[in-house]
Amino acid sequence: MRQPSFDWTQGPAIPVVSVLFALVLGGLFVWISGHDPIQAYAALFRGAFGSPYDVSETLVIAVPLLLAGLSVAVAFRAGLFNIGAQGQLLVGAVAAGWVGALWPDLPGILLLPLTLAAGVLGGAAYGGIAGWLKAARGVNEVITTIMQNYTIVFVMHWLLQNGPMQAPNAFGTPASAPIGAGAILPIVLPDFLVPSSRLHAGIVLALLATLGFWFLLWRTSLGYELRAVGLGMRAAAQAGIDPRKRMVIVMAIAGGFAGLAGMIQVSGLFHRVYDGFSAGFGFDAIAVALLGKNTPVGVLLSALLFAAFSRGGTLMQSDAEISSHLVEIVEALVLFVIAAETVVRAVARRWGRPVKAAS
Amino acid sequence: MEVLIGAGVLAATIRLATPVALAALGGVVTERSGVVNIALEGCMLVGAFFGVFAADKTGSLPAALAVAILAGLALAAMHAVAAITFRADQIVSGMALNILALGLTSYLDYQLYSSTGTPPTIPLVPNVHLGFLEKVPVLGGAVGDQSAIVWVTLAIVVFLQLFLFRTVPGLRLRSVGEHPRAADTLGIDVRRTRYWAVLASGALAALGGVYLSLSVAGSFSDNMTNGKGFIGLAAMIFGRWTPLGALGAALVFGYGDALSVSLQGVEVAGFVFPVQLLSTIPYLLTILAVAGFVGRSRMPAADGQPYESEGH
Numbered sequence: 001m002r003q004p005s006f007d008w009t010q011g012p013a014i015p016v017v018s019v020l021f022a023l024v025l026g027g028l029f030v031w032i033s034g035h036d037p038i039q040a041y042a043a044l045f046r047g048a049f050g051s052p053y054d055v056s057e058t059l060v061i062a063v064p065l066l067l068a069g070l071s072v073a074v075a076f077r078a079g080l081f082n083i084g085a086q087g088q089l090l091v092g093a094v095a096a097g098w099v100g101a102l103w104p105d106l107p108g109i110l111l112l113p114l115t116l117a118a119g120v121l122g123g124a125a126y127g128g129i130a131g132w133l134k135a136a137r138g139v140n141e142v143i144t145t146i147m148q149n150y151t152i153v154f155v156m157h158w159l160l161q162n163g164p165m166q167a168p169n170a171f172g173t174p175a176s177a178p179i180g181a182g183a184i185l186p187i188v189l190p191d192f193l194v195p196s197s198r199l200h201a202g203i204v205l206a207l208l209a210t211l212g213f214w215f216l217l218w219r220t221s222l223g224y225e226l227r228a229v230g231l232g233m234r235a236a237a238q239a240g241i242d243p244r245k246r247m248v249i250v251m252a253i254a255g256g257f258a259g260l261a262g263m264i265q266v267s268g269l270f271h272r273v274y275d276g277f278s279a280g281f282g283f284d285a286i287a288v289a290l291l292g293k294n295t296p297v298g299v300l301l302s303a304l305l306f307a308a309f310s311r312g313g314t315l316m317q318s319d320a321e322i323s324s325h326l327v328e329i330v331e332a333l334v335l336f337v338i339a340a341e342t343v344v345r346a347v348a349r350r351w352g353r354p355v356k357a358a359s
Numbered sequence: 360m361e362v363l364i365g366a367g368v369l370a371a372t373i374r375l376a377t378p379v380a381l382a383a384l385g386g387v388v389t390e391r392s393g394v395v396n397i398a399l400e401g402c403m404l405v406g407a408f409f410g411v412f413a414a415d416k417t418g419s420l421p422a423a424l425a426v427a428i429l430a431g432l433a434l435a436a437m438h439a440v441a442a443i444t445f446r447a448d449q450i451v452s453g454m455a456l457n458i459l460a461l462g463l464t465s466y467l468d469y470q471l472y473s474s475t476g477t478p479p480t481i482p483l484v485p486n487v488h489l490g491f492l493e494k495v496p497v498l499g500g501a502v503g504d505q506s507a508i509v510w511v512t513l514a515i516v517v518f519l520q521l522f523l524f525r526t527v528p529g530l531r532l533r534s535v536g537e538h539p540r541a542a543d544t545l546g547i548d549v550r551r552t553r554y555w556a557v558l559a560s561g562a563l564a565a566l567g568g569v570y571l572s573l574s575v576a577g578s579f580s581d582n583m584t585n586g587k588g589f590i591g592l593a594a595m596i597f598g599r600w601t602p603l604g605a606l607g608a609a610l611v612f613g614y615g616d617a618l619s620v621s622l623q624g625v626e627v628a629g630f631v632f633p634v635q636l637l638s639t640i641p642y643l644l645t646i647l648a649v650a651g652f653v654g655r656s657r658m659p660a661a662d663g664q665p666y667e668s669e670g671h
Contacts, residue, residue: 158635323469328462335455
């Protein structure tokens with residue numbers, strides 16, 4: 001049995017090179033399709049960082065990306081592949097949106113923690129199901145979480161279109177009732193600094209969560225055990241750690257991070273739940289976690305990078321008339337390069353092997 | 360009764376099941392060889408787009424089908440290189456290729472057709488009219504006027520079922536997915552077998568994509584596969600990694616989908632029937648099946664595990 005080589009402390013060389021490689025290849029693609037890649041990337045950069053307002057909009061996108069990225073990363077650390085951050089985010093959003101609108105007149109000091117708890121616990125429960133199915137029935141978490149992602153989308157269609165959360169709204173998109181004022185996260189940038197900024201206190205929660213991620217994994221015995229399980233199921237079992245029990249916990253924690261992302265989208269940004277809400281963050285989160293090598297700082301930086309791509313891409317399309325989908329091409333190329341890395345391979349070796357056989 | 364088993368619902372079931380079945384068949388072939396390919400969704404999407412693109416540029420249906428399948432093959436080839444040669448993580452590679460397919464097709468769709476939409480005059484896959492069934496109630500309406508691809512799909516199911524379980528090459532392919540080391544010892548080229556299987560899965564999924572664009576819709580729209588490749592994976596699992604099972608599962612899922620349309624707005628005991636929840640059935644059934652609560656689905660033993668030949 002050869003030891004999987006998990007060298008997480010490795011420098012940022014490979015991520016940086018893979019991003020540059022993807023940007024060059026993406027530029028080549030822009031050039032072939034008859035546009036100026038320099039102009040495209042300049043527009044992308046301006047869109048993301050061109051003004052204080054643009055920067056604050058980039059950060060608005062970075063907040064859920066960071067949290068969803070932590071969700072994927074914490075599972076990776078324990079050797080599990082959480083494709084379900086998207087679904088867990090949505091469950092968190094639904095739970096937060098429901099609780100936030102349930103008692104709209106409660107003061108913030110009560111309603112905000114309740115809403116937050118609902119979002120985190122909702123996501124944690126959804127993630128925990130995948131962990132439990134893996135631990136108790138040997139069901140691969142990749143399969144479960146993919147199926148869960150789609151399940152919640154259709155449950156939301158029902159909830160918001162003709163189910164119990166349906167509420168009249170002026171925008172034509174099915175949506176829930178607005179949450180109470182007490183559940184709303186305040187805007188953190190005052191108007192005289194950045195006019196009409198949407199950057200909310202969710203960024204503080206996201207940074208605290210990043211700190212919590214670091215503390216959990218490197219300063220607690222649970223974190224030590226999770227990383228041990230991630231390094232090798234058999235070795236951990238021999239050290240007296242029951243990997244199966246840890247699976248439920250780690251998937252619940254992963255779901256909690258994603259659920260917090262969903263709660264923040266509701267409390268900070270939209271103040272209600274929409275149908276088709278925050279699509280895609282959970283998938284980008286996989287790229288964020290992998291590019292950030294599942295380290296707190298790495299995930300933070302790659303969340304910023306992908307947020308800048310996303311925000312910049314929108315402006316690139318309107319300014320330079322180059323489809324914002326270029327950003328997805330670049331992102332896919334980044335992921336594809338990372339896919340070949342040894343770090344990920346170690347997880348791959350365990351994919352498909354039921355726990356019972358391994359422990 | 361009409362909304363439950365009328366000809367309209369059954370015809371819709373077949374229409375909705377066909378692309379899912381094709382993706383599922385691709386999944387069966389690749390996973391039986393031991394490679395997980397979640398890029399089937401992406402293969403479908405490039406098939407759907409490049410079919411329309413080639414139909415527009417050449418005006419020829421055979422050329423359109425060929426280009427669509429080549430596009431699926433190209434994406435699958437990237438997955439094969441990553442997964443088999445570089446032994447990369449198959450899920451990450453598949454995710455990357457799905458995002459690539461979505462980005463690439465949406466990018467090209469925007470650059471080429473954003474102002475106009477895809478042209479309405481492109482050649483489409485013809486339907487097969489079964490005149491002799493016209494008078495037969497229900498059956499005539501259900502199968503009497505389906506796309507040629509539906510019948511091709513049926514033929515592929517029969518072929519693959521026989522190929523995998525009744526022929527020597529089929530046995531070899533399965534042995535590579537169950538126990539590559541043993542297969543290798545017996546002189547079977549594991550990598551080569553897996554390459555062919557992954558490529559075949561890309562072609563099958565692309566055919567499913569072309570069915571959506573050049574048969575059902577007559578056009579391309581961004582992300583038009585919308586998860587059909589993933590439902591295909593679910594059908595593959597629920598169908599226990601066999602072609603016939605995959606077809607059966609696709610039909611069950613397709614029927615649920617068809618019902619969610621035909622039962623729209625129908626009231627049951629004073630409540631509007633929650634049709635949206637019908638669409639969750641494929642995913643829930645799949646989880647239950649893999650967990651052993653509904654039957655027992657067992658994946659090929661070496662599924663998803665990269666193979667290193669001797670001497671590591």
